[in-house]
Amino acid sequence: MAAPDTNSRLSAPETALELPELTPAETLADRLVAAYPPKVAKKRRKHLVVNQPDQPLAIEANVRTVPGLITQRGCCYAGCKGVVLGPITDIVQIVHGPIGCSYYAWMTRRNLAAPPPGVANYLGYCFSTDMTEDEIIFGGEKKLAAAIREAYELFHPKAIAVFSTCPVGLIGDDVHAVARAAAKELGINVFGFSCEGYKGVSQSAGHHIANNGLFKNVVGSEEPPALEVAANPFRINVLGEYNIGGDAFEIERLLERCGIELVSTFSGNVHYAEIARSHSANLNVVMCHRSINYMAEMMEAKYGIPWLKVNFIGAEATAKSLRKIAAYFEDEPLKARVEAVCAEELAAISAEREAIKARCQGKLAMLYVGGSRAHHYQELFRDLGMPTVSAGYEFAHRDDYEGRAVLGSLRVDADSRNIEELVVTPDPEQYRPRKNEAALERLASAGLETKDYHGMMTEMANGALVVDDISHHELELLIEEYRPAVVCSGIKDKYAIEKMGVPCKQLHNYDYGGPYAGFVGAANFYREIDRLVNANVWRFVMPPWSGKPLAPALAVG
Ligand code: CFM
Numbered sequence: 001m002a003a004p005d006t007n008s009r010l011s012a013p014e015t016a017l018e019l020p021e022l023t024p025a026e027t028l029a030d031r032l033v034a035a036y037p038p039k040v041a042k043k044r045r046k047h048l049v050v051n052q053p054d055q056p057l058a059i060e061a062n063v064r065t066v067p068g069l070i071t072q073r074g075c076c077y078a079g080c081k082g083v084v085l086g087p088i089t090d091i092v093q094i095v096h097g098p099i100g101c102s103y104y105a106w107m108t109r110r111n112l113a114a115p116p117p118g119v120a121n122y123l124g125y126c127f128s129t130d131m132t133e134d135e136i137i138f139g140g141e142k143k144l145a146a147a148i149r150e151a152y153e154l155f156h157p158k159a160i161a162v163f164s165t166c167p168v169g170l171i172g173d174d175v176h177a178v179a180r181a182a183a184k185e186l187g188i189n190v191f192g193f194s195c196e197g198y199k200g201v202s203q204s205a206g207h208h209i210a211n212n213g214l215f216k217n218v219v220g221s222e223e224p225p226a227l228e229v230a231a232n233p234f235r236i237n238v239l240g241e242y243n244i245g246g247d248a249f250e251i252e253r254l255l256e257r258c259g260i261e262l263v264s265t266f267s268g269n270v271h272y273a274e275i276a277r278s279h280s281a282n283l284n285v286v287m288c289h290r291s292i293n294y295m296a297e298m299m300e301a302k303y304g305i306p307w308l309k310v311n312f313i314g315a316e317a318t319a320k321s322l323r324k325i326a327a328y329f330e331d332e333p334l335k336a337r338v339e340a341v342c343a344e345e346l347a348a349i350s351a352e353r354e355a356i357k358a359r360c361q362g363k364l365a366m367l368y369v370g371g372s373r374a375h376h377y378q379e380l381f382r383d384l385g386m387p388t389v390s391a392g393y394e395f396a397h398r399d400d401y402e403g404r405a406v407l408g409s410l411r412v413d414a415d416s417r418n419i420e421e422l423v424v425t426p427d428p429e430q431y432r433p434r435k436n437e438a439a440l441e442r443l444a445s446a447g448l449e450t451k452d453y454h455g456m457m458t459e460m461a462n463g464a465l466v467v468d469d470i471s472h473h474e475l476e477l478l479i480e481e482y483r484p485a486v487v488c489s490g491i492k493d494k495y496a497i498e499k500m501g502v503p504c505k506q507l508h509n510y511d512y513g514g515p516y517a518g519f520v521g522a523a524n525f526y527r528e529i530d531r532l533v534n535a536n537v538w539r540f541v542m543p544p545w546s547g548k549p550l551a552p553a554l555a556v557g
Pocket of ligand 1: 079083109203240242244288289290291369370371372373374507508509
C-alpha cells in the first residue's frame, strides 16, 4: 500500500459530519430550560452550549446537580471502587459500609478479565463489612479489622483495599489507621480510600481519589526483571481502559501484533504486579482522559514518562492512535509494522462497513455518556456517516469539552478543593526522562503532541448542541425535536428513551455486547447500530391510548 502521510493526521482534529437543516440549537436550548423555575433555568442554561468547533465556548461543568432534575451521575465511591480500582483482579476490595453499596458495585459494569495462570481473580466476589445500626452507633473500625483478617485468612491476597461509603465518613471511622495496622499485622499491602459517596459532585471525585491512592500505594512498588525491561523498548501503559465488554482484550491483541509491549493497563484486565511495575514503561497512552489524567501527570512528574492521548474507539481512530505510538518511538520498523497491521485489519472490515454505511448514512445520533465515551463513540458514528446532532457528558470537566488549554482558567470551588491534590516531584532515583525537551519538540513539530487533549467540542459539528449533565426532561424534549435514529446513554434512561420509539444503545456496559474497541470491535458496533436503527420493531409499537405508532417517521403507509 502507499505510505500514508501520517504526520499531518496525528494531531489534527477530525472534521465532523455536517448537520442537516434543523431547529437552531440556540432556540432549542432556550426551550429546554423554559419549564424550570427562573433560578434553575438560569443555572441549567449555562450547561447548554451551541458548538463552535474552532473556538469552543465555555460550558458549565463539574458543578453540583440541581436536586430533583434526575441526573445520570453516580457517586464518588462509584468512581473510586467501581471504576478505577474495581477491575484489578487480585486485590481483595472490601467495601466498608452497608451491604447495598457493595451489591451495587458487584459485577454490574462488565469489566472482564482473563488473568494469567497463577494470578488470582476475585472479581466474582463481593467483599463487604455489612455495616448495620450497631456500627453506625458504636463505630465500625473493629468490624473492618476483623473483615480484613478474615479475607486474608481465606484468600491470602497480595493486597487488600478498603473503600469508605457515606456512613463511614459521617461517623468518622479511620479506615487508614485500620489499614496501616492490618498491613503491619499481616505483612501485605493494605490501603484505604476516603471515597465516601457524598464527596465531590459526581464519580469524578472518586477517580481522582483512586488515582492518588494507586499512585501512592502501588505504582513503583515492585521492580520488573531487568532482562524484561531491556528486551523491548516499546513498553507502554494504557491508561483509562477498563475492559468493558472485552475492549482491552482487543487492544492487547493489536498491540501484540504491532510488537508493542503492554506493561500495565489502568485498570482493565490487570493484576497488582503489573500496576506495581508500571513505572518501568516508556510511554503512557491515555484513553479515558477524565478518569485517569491525574495518573498520567503524576507518573510524568515522578518518573519522566510522557503521555499521549489516544482513542481506540472507531476504526480510523484506532489506526491513528497506533500511528501516534509508533511516531513517538521514532522507529522505522515499528512504523512499518503498524502500517501493515492497520492495512490488514481495516481491509478485513471495510466491505462490511461500506454495506452498513449505505444503510445508516445521514441518520442522526445523540450521545450522553460519562466523561469520555460521548466523545470517543462519535468516531464510530463518523465511520458510518452518521452525524452527531447533540452530545454531552455526565460529569466531565471543562477540559474534556473544550480541551486542556482551559485548565489554567478553571475555577476551583469548594467541592474540588475537598479532593486532595498530590504534589509530585521527580523521584531522586527513579526519574528518567524518556524523551528530552528537544525530542518532544521535534515530535510536536512533526505533528505529535504529547500531554494534550483537545476535548470533545473541537471535533463536533458547528451548531451541534452540547449538553452537560443532561436531565430527563431535557432529553425528552431533544428526542421529540430531533427524532434521532439512535440515542447512546445509560440504564437510567434507556427504557424512557425506548418508550419514545427511539432505540437506545447503552454505552456504559454495552447491553451485553462488545468489544467495540479496535477494528474488530468497530465492526461489532457497526452491526449493532445497523440492527438498531434499521429495525422495524418501532413501527409495530402502538400505544393503546394514542392509536398511532411510536415511531412516526417509520410508520407504515
Ligand atoms: Fe472513563 Fe469509563 Fe467513561 Fe468513566 Fe463511567 Fe464507564 Fe462511562 Mo459508565 S472511566 S469516564 S466513570 S470511559 S463507568 S468505563 S461508561 S460513566 S463514559
